[in-house]
Amino acid sequence: MSTANNVTKSKIHGLWALTNRELKKWYKAPVVFVLTLIQPVIWLGLLGNALNLSSLFSADSIQIPPDIIMQFSPAQIAALSQFFNGLQDQIMRSTFGTTSYLSFMAVGMIAFTALFTTMFSGMSVVWDRRLGFLNKVLSTPVSRGVIIVSKVLSATLRAMFQAAIILIIAIPFGFTFGAAFTPLNILGVFAMLFLICMGLSSMFIAINVRSTRIETPMAVTNLLNLPLTFASSAFFPIERMPEWLQVVAKVNPLSYTIDGMRQLLIFDTINYSQLALDFAFVGIFALVLTSIGIVLSWRFLNK
Amino acid sequence: MKPPRSLRKLTEKLAVVNVTEEVIKVEGLTKIFNKHLVAVDHVSFSVKQGEIFGFLGPNGAGKTTTINMLITVLKPTSGKASILGYDIAKEANAVRYSIGVVPQEYTADEDLTGIENILLCADLYGIPREVSKKRAEELLELVELTKFKDKKVQTYSGGMRRRLELACGLINRPRVLFLDEPTLGLDVQTRAATWNYIKKLKKEFGMTLFMTTHYLEEADALCDRIAIIDHGKIVVIGTPDELKENLGGDIITLSIKQDADITNLVKKVERVKEVKKDDGMYLIKSENGEVTAPLIIESLRKEGYVVTKLSLSKPTLNEVYLQYTGRSIRDTEESPETVFAQRHTMRRARM
Numbered sequence: 093m094s095t096a097n098n099v100t101k102s103k104i105h106g107l108w109a110l111t112n113r114e115l116k117k118w119y120k121a122p123v124v125f126v127l128t129l130i131q132p133v134i135w136l137g138l139l140g141n142a143l144n145l146s147s148l149f150s151a152d153s154i155q156i157p158p159d160i161i162m163q164f165s166p167a168q169i170a171a172l173s174q175f176f177n178g179l180q181d182q183i184m185r186s187t188f189g190t191t192s193y194l195s196f197m198a199v200g201m202i203a204f205t206a207l208f209t210t211m212f213s214g215m216s217v218v219w220d221r222r223l224g225f226l227n228k229v230l231s232t233p234v235s236r237g238v239i240i241v242s243k244v245l246s247a248t249l250r251a252m253f254q255a256a257i258i259l260i261i262a263i264p265f266g267f268t269f270g271a272a273f274t275p276l277n278i279l280g281v282f283a284m285l286f287l288i289c290m291g292l293s294s295m296f297i298a299i300n301v302r303s304t305r306i307e308t309p310m311a312v313t314n315l316l317n318l319p320l321t322f323a324s325s326a327f328f329p330i331e332r333m334p335e336w337l338q339v340v341a342k343v344n345p346l347s348y349t350i351d352g353m354r355q356l357l358i359f360d361t362i363n364y365s366q367l368a369l370d371f372a373f374v375g376i377f378a379l380v381l382t383s384i385g386i387v388l389s390w391r392f393l394n395k
Numbered sequence: 396m397k398p399p400r401s402l403r404k405l406t407e408k409l410a411v412v413n414v415t416e417e418v419i420k421v422e423g424l425t426k427i428f429n430k431h432l433v434a435v436d437h438v439s440f441s442v443k444q445g446e447i448f449g450f451l452g453p454n455g456a457g458k459t460t461t462i463n464m465l466i467t468v469l470k471p472t473s474g475k476a477s478i479l480g481y482d483i484a485k486e487a488n489a490v491r492y493s494i495g496v497v498p499q500e501y502t503a504d505e506d507l508t509g510i511e512n513i514l515l516c517a518d519l520y521g522i523p524r525e526v527s528k529k530r531a532e533e534l535l536e537l538v539e540l541t542k543f544k545d546k547k548v549q550t551y552s553g554g555m556r557r558r559l560e561l562a563c564g565l566i567n568r569p570r571v572l573f574l575d576e577p578t579l580g581l582d583v584q585t586r587a588a589t590w591n592y593i594k595k596l597k598k599e600f601g602m603t604l605f606m607t608t609h610y611l612e613e614a615d616a617l618c619d620r621i622a623i624i625d626h627g628k629i630v631v632i633g634t635p636d637e638l639k640e641n642l643g644g645d646i647i648t649l650s651i652k653q654d655a656d657i658t659n660l661v662k663k664v665e666r667v668k669e670v671k672k673d674d675g676m677y678l679i680k681s682e683n684g685e686v687t688a689p690l691i692i693e694s695l696r697k698e699g700y701v702v703t704k705l706s707l708s709k710p711t712l713n714e715v716y717l718q719y720t721g722r723s724i725r726d727t728e729e730s731p732e733t734v735f736a737q738r739h740t741m742r743r744a745r746m
Contacts (some may be wrong), residue, residue: 106518115503225500227502232496360648
């Protein structure tokens with residue numbers, strides 16, 4: 093009975109099997125799969141349209157009392173309204189970099205979804221521990237690193253898929269690409285997403301690899317989720333935030349992710365030095381966090 | 396706790412019988428958690444080729460910690476252990492390729508089908524698809540799950556899940572199979588059926604089995620040898636019969652027609668160890684009671700006494716267990732994590 097003969101002894105065997113196991117739980121469960129598709133529609137449809145910030149600056153949003161209007165001739169009123177509408181575009185452009193708030197927010201939404209999806213990688217580590225699956229895998233010749241990387245990879249692939257769905261759904265809702273957009277930019281967006289998802293899921297795994305209670309990752313998730321989202325440029329430009337919040341937002345890797353993706357997707361001109369900075373920041377974040385995650389998990393799994 | 400006489404006897408015996416191959420060899424294996432919690436304390440034993448070796452002990456005695464060290468999930472703090480000659484610490488990967496593990500919990504993924512689960516296990520060993528597909532079919536046939544292989548594991552009963560775990564544990568054709576509480580939470584019939592599968596598989600593959608169990612009757616009926624572990628130490632090792640005999644043997648209860656004291660007479664009979672008179676009944680402790688009882692009757696008849704009643708009771712492993720651990724197997728505490736996993740497993744088993 094030779095075990096050794098018909099076995100491929102590659103260092104990364106089992107990587108795809110374990111990654112696919114995580115992915116199958118998602119795409120083979122129709123309810124979960126459909127819900128993850130509906131979720132971005134609701135976010136974009138409700139939040140993106142409810143917070144229609146550009147309408148605040150339109151001529152319609154200003155109710156001028158009738159006695160004042162009486163003082164102007166119709167020609168003057170028409171000119172005034174035109175002036176206000178021109179102002180709206182100006183304000184939107186200078187604040188959000190685009191005239192469509194929905195487009196601005198949709199990109200934030202993509203990053204937000206990446207954050208949300210990667211958080212589950214931390215939870216699935218705890219589940220695997222509690223249900224005994226982790227021990228079983230540890231007794232097989234799969235490399236310890238592969239166990240962790242498969243979690244990171246599955247969360248990353250899932251988040252990238254969902255980001256693509258958001259982008260496609262946003263188009264009928266009125267998403268407008270910037271003048272600088274070319275289809276090639278999509279590749280850049282996915283590269284950015286890949287980096288941030290690697291970093292975030294490694295972070296959540298490193299935090300949760302030692303915990304045995306399912307409540308821990310949930311508490312961690314709740315604690316990190318809102319500050320990471322709102323202390324970033326996901327829904328509001330950093331420049332308009334109070335100064336102390338700007339400090340937080342400027343070290344938040346999500347801000348750089350979002351800025352990079354906005355440059356590539358919705359801005360009319362790309363600031364290449366800023367884009368390079370965005371990529372560098374997110375890249376270093378991913379590299380550091382992935383290394384920390386793998387080292388910590390490795391040490392823990394080799395206890 | 397009495398010094399286990401059988402342990403000495405057995406060590407002497409092993410030194411002589413060392414002809415058979417020792418598949419698992421453990422010497423002074425120790426695991427200390429957080430620098431002061433001694434879970435396993437200088438445990439030594441060996442398991443021979445083709446043996447079914449049972450590990451018994453209260454919860455928290457160190458059974459699972461020992462098994463986890465042997466299957467290379469935990470690193471020992473000190474001591475040595477080897478499986479098929481491979482050191483569990485230095486040659487962990489070689490050990491992993493040659494062992495199979497059937498965990499206590501149901502680890503099969505509920506959202507996947509039976510065959511997908513087995514193939515996943517095969518991938519973890521790097522077995523190429525064309526080989527693993529064939530093996531998976533064979534194993535499914537063996538555990539009689541072929542009909543259900545394309546159904547999601549969600550729909551499986553407890554017995555089916557256990558069989559699936561078995562099939563997964565065998566996908567790499569292991570020479571040593573580790574079973575952690577293989578019948579936890581199953582009803583009596585399913586337990587019996589599961590054991591039939593395990594025996595069939597053992598015969599088919601000529602494996603050595605190392606198992607832990609809570610069910611003493613099972614250990615008695617199935618294991619070639621048993622080790623009882625308590626507070627991280629092995630208190631006794633031996634065949635079930637040896638252990639039971641060590642308790643002082645069987646108990647013969649008899650009464651006679653005449654009103655006389657026959658204590659001294661019975662004591663003279665070969666193998667009789669102890670005679671107690673209690674309310675007109677004689678309680679006689681003896682090894683091999685079924686051989687001694689006729690001898691007692693014979694010697695009594697020679698003196699003219701007539702035996703009116705006689706019964707013979709054999710000690711069970713339960714008594715052995717109580718004797719060595721000082722407590723019954725059920726009333727012990729557990730860590731919350733184990734309780735959760737067990738409860739989950741048992742809930743699934745009952746579905």
